[in-house]
Amino acid sequence: MKKGDHLFLVDGSGYIFRAYHALPPLTRKSDGLPVGAVSGFCNMLWKLMQDARNTDVGVTPTHLAVIFDYSSKTFRNELYPEYKANRSAPPEDLIPQFGLIRQATKAFDLPCIEMEGFEADDLIATYCRLAREAGADATIISSDKDLMQLVGPAVSMYDPMKDKEIKIPEVIEKWGVPPEKMIDLQALTGDSIDNVPGVPGIGPKTAALLLEQFGDLDTLLARAGEIKQEKRREAIIANAEKARISRLLVTLKDDVPNVEPLEDFVLQPPNGPKLIAFLKALEFTTLTRRVAEASGTDAAEVEAAVVKVELGDAAHGPDVGAGDSVPTSALRGGRPEGAGGGEAASTPAGASPPTPLRGEGDTPQTLAAARAETAASMPFDVKSYTCIRDIAELYRWMDEARDAGVVAFDTETTSLDPMQAELCGFSIATAPGRAAYVPVGHKNGVGDLLGGGLVENQIPIRDALAALKPLLEDPSVLKVAQNLKYDLVVMNRHGIDVRPYDDTMLLSYVVDGGASTSHGMDALSEKWLGHKPIAFKDVSGSGKSFQTFDMVDLERATCYAAEDADVTLRLWLVLKPRLVAKGLVSVYERLERPLVPVLSNMEQRGISIDRQILSRLSGELAQNAARIEDEIYALVGERINIGSPKQLGDILFGRMGLPGGSKTKTGQWSTSAQLLEDLAAEGHELPRKIVDWRQLTKLKSTYTDALPGFVNPETGRVHTSYALASTTTGRLSSSDPNLQNIPVRTAEGRKIRTAFVAEPGHRLISADYSQIELRVLAHVADIPQLKKAFSEGADIHAITASEMFNVPVAGMPSEIRRRAKAINFGIIYGISAFGLANQLSIPREEASDYIKRYFERFPGIRDYIEETKEFARREGYVETIFGRRIHYPEIRSPNPSVRAFNERASTNARLQGTAADIIRRAMIRMDAALVAAELDAVRMLLQVHDELIFEAREEDVELAIPVIREVMENAAMPAVSMSVPLSVDARAAHNWDEAH
DNA sequence: ACAGAAGCTTA
DNA sequence: GTAAGCTTCTGTT
Structure with a gap:
């Protein structure tokens, strides 16, 4: 074996066990004796050998061997007599298949390897080492976690049942630790199947966490006293010895003596007739045909081999034929290949006579x-x-x-x-x-x-x-x-x-x-x-x-x-x-039903993301987060889990005695960003770092790490899913991934938007409604000052501030405008003094005073809110200006806080729901308008509540923008002629950040 | 394996 | 103060 060669090692015993248990119980039972595992095994071997001849395929074996367990007693029983002691005998219908798989291996002319005193895993470890030392690569055909410790630059695994490669990243993804730490992880978690004790109460997640913290098992055991969680600490100290024994048990032996030389595993072309004889005997018709075609053999000419089935002694040695043998056909009841599962019930003739939906008389x-x-x-x-x-x-x-x-x-x-x-x-x-x-x-x-x-x-x-x-x-x-x-x-x-x-x-x-x-x-x-x-x-x-x-x-x-x-x-x-x-037909027919194909098309189109940008960002975020992490550990004096609000609260407000901590409803210290910001403003170092750390890890886990996983392998794009009927107000929601909450507020977060890109030669166009909910409010509540401000294109928050505080718009202090803006949003959300006070960090009395003053200047809005509440109380629902009904069954609750919540929600729903209806109308009309302007190539991709994202060819952008704006700004027409103009900002760029 | 809480992202 | 979805932690099944 030399550099460039590729050794495939098939975990034969593992395969059959897994294949057997993967069968759904019903299928298995009704199938008499399943040879399903044998059939799957043959298919898999055949495919591996086909790939070896197909040079287009990336990974092709030059050497191949199938490895089996010899018997249940191995050197591990000397170490720990209970090893695998509680393993029950294999199921009865599985037993004959062990022998059949060995026979299948021989029919394929493949080396069938096993050795007394060693498990298949040890042999696999040994051959992997030999291959590595020869400069060759190895692939283990198995998905057994016990083998993952072998994965490395030259060794990977392949799960034939999921068609999935397992390399270093996959191991980390699955277990949270790299392959070289798998042994330590298994030593901690143990294995109930093999009766490896481990440390009770420590599962894979905790084990990975501990190894992350301490590096390796020896360090962990030596410094177990430092573990914060009491139960965990006690468990590890008490069971240190078990962990050490477990490590010995799970460590694979990669120096099994006297193994066959790798040269014996060189892959040979299969002997067609010999293989076909075997396959025919087991009635694997499909594979028989394939093998016949590939090897140029006439299957009809080949006589089925005599295949004997072992009964009794399950995982046993090479002496096939021991014990009673019967021909397979007798056991399989003559069923054709793979005829698992029951036949579906068919309707008896005449049962349940159809009730025709057409042709009935009557009104x-x-x-x-x-x-x-x-x-x-x-x-x-x-x-x-x-x-x-x-x-x-x-x-x-x-x-x-x-x-x-x-x-x-x-x-x-x-x-x-x-x-x-x-x-x-x-x-x-x-x-x-x-x-x-x-x-x-x-x-x-x-x-x-x-x-x-x-x-x-x-x-x-x-x-x-x-x-x-x-x-x-x-x-x-x-x-x-x-x-x-x-x-x-x-x-x-x-x-x-x-x-x-x-x-x-x-x-x-x-x-x-x-x-x-x-x-x-x-x-x-x-x-x-x-x-x-x-x-x-x-x-x-x-x-x-x-x-x-x-x-x-x-x-x-x-x-x-x-x-x-x-x-x-x-x-x-x-x-x-x-x-x-x-009377809701028109809501259904105009706002709901037509949106189905529109969203279906948007989902099918998807959007392109630049994975390089995300992976670079992810790296930067990881580095920065790690740096802050170290600083936090230094300040705290130990390695706490920063992601745990519980631990964080205990440290900040318990041990360090920082002031101002409030409790959440479960009695935990609150560690909200707001609270930490306040502490940071008072000059405390730690809270600032925690806030920063949270931002970085949030961006990393939710966006830069998660998004690439959503890229569809066929289209190369990300296809979100829009829910039409999941919100109370009529808004859409987006999931898998949610593309309606991509960061925009901070500079760091906006970088994620730069990864949403247009195809070469194309641009993304972002078109968003300006202040749509306030405009709806101005229209429905009929507020002259607001209508005038919107008609003139004025700064609405500044106008509000000017009205309330009698200050001119020109040269207005930004703090004044900020407060007016908070009040405007408060109105949309169904204002309360409590909420406004919270938002602005001012006393409730002051907030209450603002609201009073606001209502004095805009009495129409107070009337509007009162009318809305009254209507909701009376009817149990509110309506948008397009007639969508939103029910509030609890609005008459005797519980004042429940009632107040429903009142706020219902006032908000009229505004949010109307805005949602407007953009729905725009979306429904958009395609036809673009087609009419001969812009069929312009494609609507995303909706983010008040924003639509399109992808257009460069040469179409100029023409498309006015069409899009036109449709969006006139979306309420002709059903409703609004007394306030709708205004849309639209921009094109290569990525979403610049377009927005 | 699942559910709920806490926290954070958006409009 | 409204409307959502996703991740992590934590405790229970």
Whole structure:
């Protein structure tokens, strides 16, 4: 072996265990004897060997060996008799697979390595060392954390089941420590599976923290007395010896004697017929075909090998054939490869007769009432749903939907992020109780992880979508979905549009805005249908047991997915009439529904970020934060966790006795920035440093470190997700990542904005409304002075100050203007003397006096606030000028503080909600206006409440800006003619910072 | 693994 | 004083 060579070491024992346990329980049981792990293992080996011949692939093995555990007794048992003592025998159905995997390895003509007294991990460690010393690289095919200590510049790991490489950064990401500290970390945490004791009560997070603080295990144990947390300190002192033994147990032995020379591992082309004989014996038809194609062998000519299966003795030696043997086919019950999972239930003919939605006589009102009644009262029967696996049946359902004229539609995918989600299937409902699921991308368990492996008898995705597309785009059929934007992004990516449509989430948002906390389907179903649908996590699991939807067996998938469509259709039947009854149709049709494709497009476009800028910033922030950290430690005298407000409070106000500390509601000392700033102003050194440290670490963790992880690998851009129905006021919200709170206030923070960039040859255009909420206030409250000021383009805060304090605008002290500005914002937020006093750091009496004076000068605003409260109390809601209703069910609460809160929120909601409606109207019209100006290439990317960000070709910028301003400034028209002009500032630049 | 609190970012 | 979302810490399950 020489420099440039690449050794692959497959952790055979680890692989089979992991593959077995990764199978969902249902699939495993119904499959009789799973050879899924063996199939997955063969697929994986084959793929690795294919890559070796494909020089386009970056990492290609020149040497390969598969390593196994020999037996359970190793040198570690001498050290610690309890090692692996509580490990139970492998599950019965797993036992035969150990032998099969060894046989598979031999069928591939690959070295099958094991040694008595040593674990596979020790052999792997030894071969890694040998490869390293020869100047070669090594890749360990495993994801076992016990092996991560081996990772280094020349050694990486590869998780074949997640198709993920594990190098130094990945180890740090997962465990918080670099590979060379993994041994110390494991010594502290122990391992319950292997019965490595560790220190009780110390988990990976704490261990990483301690190692970060003390450097390594020996230092930690020597200086354990310095640990601040009592419980932790005691635990470590008491268990120091256990930690030392644990370290011996988890340290891999990289000098196992008498190992095979690496030269024996040189990768040879596989022996086609020999391999095929084995694969045929196990009925791995797909892989048999692939191998036959690749090796130019006629598979039909090859006779299946006789494969014996060991029963009994599980992780045992090379003498295959010991114990009773039976042919595999007998054990596998003759099932074809990978036929895991139950067959989905199909509807018995004649069950649940469809209630047609078209063709009923009667008046619209009684019809609607009858439909709503049916929808709410008819029981749910998830067993009655159909799983469509036949193209002719799918076409019959498409016809049925077309006849009904309304169809509920839902997609099932592998991810919450619609830009990365893969379609698993879709469901439709044509009448209450009549729904079906069409699986198109469900996979078998581990058996087919690397390449294909679709569950059999699914309609090919192309064919299914070809049948679906005409229905989704049929102008005479209404499609109903819950949160359609998600499904729209997914379907758009498959070249399918959806129109016309209704969205039950948005119907609920318009009908019940403010009254329901969530407009999610489960909540709506319980509220309107009195039915609790199957929870997603009951189908897909959560946490460790989570599996993507494509791994869910078809029966359960059908129950879940078809029920969602059924629920959606019934919700529509209930909610649509209520929309009409409450006179909210135009709010829904003008402000909500049309925004769905607009946002879908914005999300799909995404925005470019410059990762280099972020990574440079991240480095700078880390350095500066580390410097401040050291200064803080020096001032405090010990290495506290600065990120812990609890520890910080104890030090600042407890031990150091700084003044002015107030308590939060849980009895902790408050360490808010405001309070620390005050202390800093009094000349204390430490609070200033803490504030600075917090700013730097916040910028680093939330922005510079997190944003690059959101870059979509296919598009190279960041695609946020906008929620249409998550705020009470009508604003949008942004998440994953939130692009509505990118820093702007400080110079340091603004640097992050420079990383949001336009494509080459393009510019970002930022257009934002100036003082939109104050303008709305001036309009709705009809305040002459404010209207005049806005019409003249005057400085509104200065005018306010001038009115209140009788000082001329010219030469006004900035402090006076600042106070007026705070009052103006206070008004928008539903002012209180308490809040204003806090904001301005003045006594409450003084704040109260300001407010009084303000209302004397602007009596119209006091009237407006009083009218709003009265209306809200009487009706239980307030309205924006476009008729959006926002409910405040608690406004009549007997609790004065709850009531006061609702009063403030409702006065604010009219203003914030109206402003939100205005920018929604602008967004809805924007595309058409740009197209009309032949600016189709100008793309709206982001919305930040009062700002829109566009990307435009350089040559389009000049023309685009006036079009954008025009649309935004006239967005209220013609529904409302505002008595105050709206004003928009727009600017173009290469990055968001300069454009803003 | 999850939930709540505290803190910080935006409009 | 309004409206959001994300990270870290902390304690519980």
